[in-house]
Amino acid sequence: MNVFRQIVALAATITVIAGLLTGCGGNEKRADGKVEITFAGWGSTPEESKLLEELLADFEKQHPNIKVKHEVIADQYMDVIKTRLIGGKGPDVFYLDAIEAPALIETGVLEPLDRFITDDFDVDDFEKPMIQAFQQGNQTFGLPKGYSTLALFYNKKMLNKAGVQVPETWDELREASRKLTTGNKIYGFGQNPELARTFFIAQSLGGQVVKDGRANFTDPAVLNALQPYVDQHLTDKTAAQPSDVGAGWTGEMFGQGKAAMVLEGNWAIPFLQSTFPKTDFGTAEVPTIHGKKGTMAFTVAYVMNAASEKKQASWELISYLTGKEGMKAWASKKFELPTRKSVAAELGYDKDPLLGPLVKGAPYATVWSAGSTLPTIFNNFNNQFVSAYIGERSLREALEDAQAQANEEIEFQLYDQ
Template sequence: MKKILSFWIFLLLVIITLTSCSFRNTQEGITITLSGWQSNTTEKQLLDQVLHKFESQHPNIKVKHEVINDQYMDVIKTRLIGDAAPDVFYLDSFEAPLLMKYEVLEPLNPYITPQFDLADFEPALLKAFQLKNQTYGLPKDFSTLTLFYNQDAFKESGITQPPTNWEELRQYSKKLTLDKNRDRRVDQYGLGITPELSRLAFMIKAFGGSIVDQKGYAAFATPEGLKGLQLVIDQYRQERSSAQPSDVGANSGSDMFGQGKAAMTIEGTWAIPYLKETFPNLDFGITEVPTINGKKGTIAFTAAYVMNKKTKHKDAAWQLISYLTSKEGMKAVSTGGIGLPSRKSVLTELGYANNPLYAPFIKGSSYATIWQAGEHLPTIYTQFNNQFISALIGEQPLPRAMRRSQIAANKEIRAAN
């Protein structure tokens, strides 16, 4: 009897020990993956510093930070299908409607407490990640589009102030388009353009056009929508005072502007640290996008931290998201100036509204259109870009190109529905 009793006591102690070890390993060994993209090395350095502080405050959680710069959303979608997606990841407002619709994201409402102060977020940014009264993501930062202009180029051409409307912009562009070496080759264009829907959507809206109709189908090829886009075509083809990056051997609008190949360009906040680091001698100013048809317009870009619905560590994932989007975490990451903080209190505390380089972005946020137009915007975006380039280089008239892209996009949308 004593031997049997001793055996069961020994067995019980073994079970308790193993359970204790298992519990301890669970508490101390949680590793969650955070996936996102990287605009530049400064952004990663700032985020890594914040993640290090998070880990020091949460010793039971380790964060594996994964940077995916090539085909980011294709990678994320593939992993979601294969149940191998990260626990937490960046989600652009552009892609959010589709993922919210198919319920692959964890709703955050049960985790958000009054102390988290959800009301501190810019409402329009937060709304981009909400569906049917559920919040699926918390915006980490944002940027609008503004006009960058070369101060020295303006002075050399006798221009004393930036353009306030599109007519002035076109006049300035002609004056700023120069053959500096007199070899019948343009060395500096007035305006550098990025011929993509994400940079032209506000021009479609300027005369009453729309990217999509009420049912989510492409609707940009209307007379109203074409009127704004025609301004871009005419300046590029007839006036020859604008250029796209590929025309001048540049890889982006920022690069073209920094090299002095364009005296003006329309870009976001991400261009500021890039220009300062890559072209330190460039003297540039920033102003709001000139009005078109008497209307102010720009686009607001934002991305959120979201949680994979199938993560096995939901509490830990929420702790990471809540820390990164807390006032403390957001303030630390936002000091780099790559994106503006989405919390109103942090935006005020960091004084961006008083900085002449950043103030125009903040002013634009009051009338900006969020870069989002339903779950089929990625399809519309691709079809638009393909055909608009064709019109820009003169392969076909703009109305025909836009009708073709609209028809192709809507064919895909109907098939998906």
């Protein structure tokens, strides 16, 4: 039995024991009469950390009977969380990325939140794709704290100089890229040749990248959807990846003026405004592909440890942070977009010139989450896709190898249960 399956077995035992303890007075109080709950997350910027501490202080003020012990796990976050869950020392509440959610939900270590959720909490206010990422069956295992979608960032000066309108379709983007490219110094389009950024493109013709928990890269619909993306780099020579121009990521590539257009998330806005203040840029919804809208979404939820002996207090924290008041305070600094539609509207983000296109993408976004095997699948895709992207071999050859290797690893993992 492999290590992760040992986690599953032990976690199930811990959950049963914890359930018994909960019924026997698990909400023990401290000497000061308060119930202390632990809350874990990963590291962030000083500004984000300060805001979170302010929110936790406000929560404690509104809930004088609860004390929150906040812990930042700076490195190897999920490994640390899983190890602590095994040992029965997991936090009461913690962050969970959507890509990790399916596998952790399957282990049974997460507490379903449905019995805590009331009509007044207004769960329908959440952007549907974001909350669905943390649901299985008819149960909800996490509430998303915020999200980031992708939008088209475009350099206004470059487009005006070339007489190019902001593209609304992918064909228009490809044609605009031709007019915006200048040799090998300035490219019309900056690309990210990795699955997390191209997943929605790969499925734009109706193909499935992941099917029945297995890699499905050689689906003709997937190959045909990705080929134009590669062709724009190799054949048109109007697109490039950041390393082609000495940049670290497409946001930097765009800010340096080496790409006229890129697909980026809302995190790029403060970066560009502070690092490249002279760059006059705009955002627009991602151009449609074959007449359909599409984009990616990345989201993280607050989840509850099923072994927690302090479930009611833990829920009070989760409901505060993802309620309308707490989410408004968190989203007001624009670190993330609010997953509640009402909060986005109240803050005016849906009509904001830069944030508006990102908010509009939320209802139809493809969330970066597709079952428990996605980490294995995307690692193998990324390892091989780049060889096709730089022209070492055909897209079919590269993805045949990626698919075979991914599925071999998945079969081994299942066999080793």
